[in-house]
Amino acid sequence: xxxxxxxxxxxxxxxxxxxxxxxxxxxxxxxxxxxxxxxxxxxxxxxxxxxxxxxxxxxxxxxxxxxxxxxxxxxxxxxxxxxxxxxxxxxxxxxxxxxxxxxxxxxxxxxxxxxxxxxxxxxxxxxxxxxxxxxxxxxxxxxxxxxxxxxxxxxxxxxxxxxxxxxxxxxxxxxxxxxxxxxxxxxxxxxxxxxxxxxxxxxxxxxxxxxxxxxxxxxxxxxxxxxxxxxxxxxxxxxxxxxxxxxxxxxxxxxxxxxxxxxxxxxxxxxxxxxxxxxxxxxxxxxxxxxxxxxxxxxxxxxxxxxxxxxxxxxxxxxxxxxxxxxxxxxxxxxxxxxxxxxxxxxxxxxxxxxxxxxxxxxxxxxxxxxxxxxxxxxxxxxxxxxxxxxxxxxxxxxxxxxxxxxxxxxxxxxxxxxxxxxxxxxxxxxxxxxxxxxxxxxxxxxxxxxxxxxxxxxxxxxxxxxxxxxxxxxxxxxxxxxxxxxxxxxxxxxx
Numbered sequence: 001x002x003x004x005x006x007x008x009x010x011x012x013x014x015x016x017x018x019x020x021x022x023x024x025x026x027x028x029x030x031x032x033x034x035x036x037x038x039x040x041x042x043x044x045x046x047x048x049x050x051x052x053x054x055x056x057x058x059x060x061x062x063x064x065x066x067x068x069x070x071x072x073x074x075x076x077x078x079x080x081x082x083x084x085x086x087x088x089x090x091x092x093x094x095x096x097x098x099x100x101x102x103x104x105x106x107x108x109x110x111x112x113x114x115x116x117x118x119x120x121x122x123x124x125x126x127x128x129x130x131x132x133x134x135x136x137x138x139x140x141x142x143x144x145x146x147x148x149x150x151x152x153x154x155x156x157x158x159x160x161x162x163x164x165x166x167x168x169x170x171x172x173x174x175x176x177x178x179x180x181x182x183x184x185x186x187x188x189x190x191x192x193x194x195x196x197x198x199x200x201x202x203x204x205x206x207x208x209x210x211x212x213x214x215x216x217x218x219x220x221x222x223x224x225x226x227x228x229x230x231x232x233x234x235x236x237x238x239x240x241x242x243x244x245x246x247x248x249x250x251x252x253x254x255x256x257x258x259x260x261x262x263x264x265x266x267x268x269x270x271x272x273x274x275x276x277x278x279x280x281x282x283x284x285x286x287x288x289x290x291x292x293x294x295x296x297x298x299x300x301x302x303x304x305x306x307x308x309x310x311x312x313x314x315x316x317x318x319x320x321x322x323x324x325x326x327x328x329x330x331x332x333x334x335x336x337x338x339x340x341x342x343x344x345x346x347x348x349x350x351x352x353x354x355x356x357x358x359x360x361x362x363x364x365x366x367x368x369x370x371x372x373x374x375x376x377x378x379x380x381x382x383x384x385x386x387x388x389x390x391x392x393x394x395x396x397x398x399x400x401x402x403x404x405x406x407x408x409x410x411x412x413x414x415x416x417x418x419x420x421x422x423x424x425x426x427x428x429x430x431x432x433x434x435x436x437x438x439x440x441x442x443x444x445x446x447x448x449x450x451x452x453x454x455x456x457x458x459x460x461x462x463x464x465x466x467x468x469x470x471x472x473x474x475x476x477x478x479x480x481x482x483x484x485x486x487x488x489x490x491x492x493x494x495x496x
Contacts, residue, residue, distance in 0.1 A: 052171050053407040061114040061397050068401075069127065069142030071198075071384075072120035078327045081347035086143060086197035086384065087405070088118040097350075100416030101197070104408040112400055124148060128157045128389055137391045140398045143196060143384040149182075150451040153189050154489065156496045158387040160187040166399035173406040175199070178385070181445045185285040185493055190385035194409035195402065200417055201347035202383035203376050203439050204269045204364055206235070211337045211357035212257070216241055221362050222431040225438075228369055232270070232299075235260075235341065235365045236306050242340035243312040252311045254319075254329065260341040261330040263316040265379075267303055267460040268449070269343075272377035273364035274299050278448035278456055279486075287447045287486050289479065297471040299367065304467050314339065317464075327351065334359075345379045346439070349421040361422070361432040363439045376439040380449055380457065414440075451489060454482030 072085040089102035125148040174193035224230040239259020247255045279287040322328040363374040422429045448456045
């Protein structure tokens with residue numbers, strides 16, 4: 001049954017892709033069909049033999065209902081990414097990403113002979129607090145934003161996922177980097193991987209405007225990444241080359257050209273992409289503070305003066321008066337070829353689908369060439385983790401469904417997201433597709449910001465205001481609070 005279902009789902013995706021390509025050709029992209037067809041052939045060859053997933057023999061649930069909880073906002077949001085519910089789609093509508101979510105859902109339902117229903121929400125912490133506290137078995141499993149994980153765990157609302165049958169966290173569709181940060185005191189109360197589309201959304205990246213990049217005669221960014229030469233100093237150098245006073249008034253304003261569009265959190269993200277860690281989990285499953293202050297200071301002293309340079313950058317906190325500075329100011333500037341880089345998370349790519357000029361995607365730069373690999377942090381307010389409420393009364397069915405959702409997410413949803421992101425009106429950017437896989441492979445997490453020990457998630461605020469040479473003093477003011485927060489968390493979880 002498994003191979004029949006998987007082949008059928010894959011065939012549906014291939015048929016839709018071909019139809020979509022034909023429709024785009026009719027609009028004038030005459031050469032795109034051949035490129036996409038070749039890509040489809042490659043995808044089919046590499047995905048029709050899934051090596052790890054074998055459905056359990058007792059995987060027939062007789063049409064029983066499974067209720068999943070996920071954020072659902074409906075259509076028409078500032079961020080196109082919010083138009084999609086990551087676990088559920090009611091029907092096909094011709095959109096590749098929506099249809100991949102739909103096909104994944106149908107594949108799991110048919111594979112396990114169950115019916116999945118959606119419990120839509122906008123704040124899982126509120127819903128779990130209400131339902132679990134009342135002893136109501138309403139949600140079988142749900143997706144929780146990383147920023148909500150600490151109170152969800154502290155309140156004892158969810159179970160240890162390792163107690164669920166049928167889930168094997170060694171499989172490739174589970175994110176081991178995150179699991180190692182959340183296995184506290186030997187228990188894993190939340191996990192993520194290819195079950196979560198929003199976790200792909202949350203990966204921090206550097207978008208670059210290809211038109212502006214080429215007009216400036218800058219080095220090939222993809223080749224720089226591959227050679228190990230894509231570094232923070234190189235990003236600063238390129239950004240400074242892109243800064244131009246287009247209206248000739250001698251003052252930087254939103255009519256000019258800039259090197260980078262960024263936000264205060266860019267500093268925190270750059271800590272992680274440069275190899276700085278705030279905590280490590282010891283052999284007993286306890287977070288330990290481990291900050292390399294010399295390395296962190298190098299990041300601050302290199303990046304903060306650059307971020308504060310209004311001639312070169314647009315820093316979101318410097319511009320008020322917009323309902324959403326990122327979509328109302330920054331995106332139009334980037335689309336209008338007046339910004340070289342846009343440092344944000346992967347979900348921005350869906351808003352760039354109608355951009356006239358081409359854009360590319362590369363990982364956050366290394367601090368220097370001596371750094372071993374590129375590292376990609378995630379946005380804590382977008383990344384989602386699977387959790388199972390303590391009131392769940394269907395652990396076997398839930399375990400099977402979660403494992404199947406993860407597998408089919410790897411095989412169906414992520415490829416559709418990558419394809420939707422990098423396939424523009426004119427071309428398929430295989431280089432950016434390669435970069436996306438690199439970003440997803442090297443995501444980094446830190447328990448310090450997941451649990452916000454001592455307010456470490458907001459450490460960029462005082463560092464930005466105090467500037468160079470400020471890391472040691474700023475961290476010293478947080479360190480004691482952070483250790484107390486760790487001790488409090490361990491004390492609370494030890495009693496559960």
